[in-house]
Amino acid sequence: MPMYRYICKNCGTEKVELHGINENPEIICDACGNEMEKAIGRVGIVFKGSGFYITDSRKATTTSSKNTTNK
Secondary structure: OOEEEEEEOOOOOEEEEEOOOOOOOOOEOOOOOOEEEEEOOOOOOOOOOOOOOHHHHOOOOOOOOOOOOOO
C-alpha cells in the first residue's frame, strides 16, 4: 500500500497516511479537527546517462589549422 501526505487546510499540519490507491478516506487533522487534503509528494529526480546536459547536445567544434608554406 502506498503512503500519502496530507496537509490541513486550516492550520497547515502535515500527516502521512497509509491506504490503498483506490481508497479516498476523509482524513481529519489531529491539531484542529478540520479536513486535510492530499498533497503532491516531494520527489527527487536524477537524470543519468547521456543526453541530459547542454554539452551533450552541442555540435563538436573542431578548429583545423592548415599548415601552408609558400615556396
